[in-house]
Amino acid sequence: MEPVTLITGCSSGIGLETALLLASRGHRVYATMRDLSRGAALRERAAAAGVELEPLTLDVTAPATIAAAVAVVEEREGRLTNLVNNAGFSYFGILEHFSEDEIRDQFDTNVFGPLRVTRAFLPLLRRDASTRRTLVNVTSLNARVVYPLMGLYAATKFALLGLTEEWRHELRPFGIRAVSVEPGPIETKFGGGSLKRPAGYDPAGSPYRPIVEAAEESFARLTTRDAGPPSKVARKILRAIEARNPRLHWPCGPLTKVSTLSLRFAPYGFVEWALRRNAGLNKIGRITHEEGVGEG
Numbered sequence: 001m002e003p004v005t006l007i008t009g010c011s012s013g014i015g016l017e018t019a020l021l022l023a024s025r026g027h028r029v030y031a032t033m034r035d036l037s038r039g040a041a042l043r044e045r046a047a048a049a050g051v052e053l054e055p056l057t058l059d060v061t062a063p064a065t066i067a068a069a070v071a072v073v074e075e076r077e078g079r080l081t082n083l084v085n086n087a088g089f090s091y092f093g094i095l096e097h098f099s100e101d102e103i104r105d106q107f108d109t110n111v112f113g114p115l116r117v118t119r120a121f122l123p124l125l126r127r128d129a130s131t132r133r134t135l136v137n138v139t140s141l142n143a144r145v146v147y148p149l150m151g152l153y154a155a156t157k158f159a160l161l162g163l164t165e166e167w168r169h170e171l172r173p174f175g176i177r178a179v180s181v182e183p184g185p186i187e188t189k190f191g192g193g194s195l196k197r198p199a200g201y202d203p204a205g206s207p208y209r210p211i212v213e214a215a216e217e218s219f220a221r222l223t224t225r226d227a228g229p230p231s232k233v234a235r236k237i238l239r240a241i242e243a244r245n246p247r248l249h250w251p252c253g254p255l256t257k258v259s260t261l262s263l264r265f266a267p268y269g270f271v272e273w274a275l276r277r278n279a280g281l282n283k284i285g286r287i288t289h290e291e292g293v294g295e296g
Helices: 013-024 040-049 063-076 100-127 151-174 209-222 230-242 256-265 268-278
Strands: 004-007 028-033 054-057 082-085 133-138 176-183 249-252
Touching: 004 013, 004 063, 013 028, 013 040, 013 082, 013 230, 028 063, 054 063, 063 100, 082 100, 100 133, 100 151, 133 151, 133 230, 151 176, 176 230, 230 249, 249 256, 256 268
Parallel strands: 004 028, 004 082, 028 054, 082 133, 133 176, 176 249
Antiparallel strands: none
């Protein structure tokens, strides 16, 4: 019996590549996205590869669309083998600059979204007879260590990692495995169109301006020159699904190996220093109260 897999956030990037890869491996894939009109690239790539998949509307922040997607999968399949919570986005900026609405927006998509989707689809996952049913949560390297100015995003990924650990306890008796796939910098729209800045940030009036400018320059490099392809994350998701006894953490992409080794063996003071250095913050001197500019 072919596995049935539903993936969120498939209009581009990791979701798109994962949908194509799993469809090519014999999965019946429901590739979901908020707006099906944004699925042209997915449909074209699927046609070129000669694979079939089912585009489906699902907005992780809209419970009605989740319920409708559950109804479609239940009617057509009556079960679900794998659920891949991939949809998400990131704010990039100083925590003090974010509005209450922006903070809620970040958590609604990245934490409450996967929670809603998983709770809705768990009855179908329990109904499937496969011995390798898997809940995959795409978290981030930022779920293990926080890159400067990614703190709001990292908080959501830490939370999603915590939910994943809890699901490993709750779902194990049903034979459902839960895993965290943790990409480092990846060549996707994440660093461009899906990356948001706090609307209230005013460079001219903010004492944080030197920090923001240094971190933005470094982050642009991370998401372009130093980034890996989203297909690498798709292959890691496939490995986690196919594993006989999958572990919790599945890091992938540039920087993840050295980062996880550093977290395991190096003093955390060194990890902090390395992160600030990578973000260009170590070159900034102490910021004065009067001028909000670096002294050194």
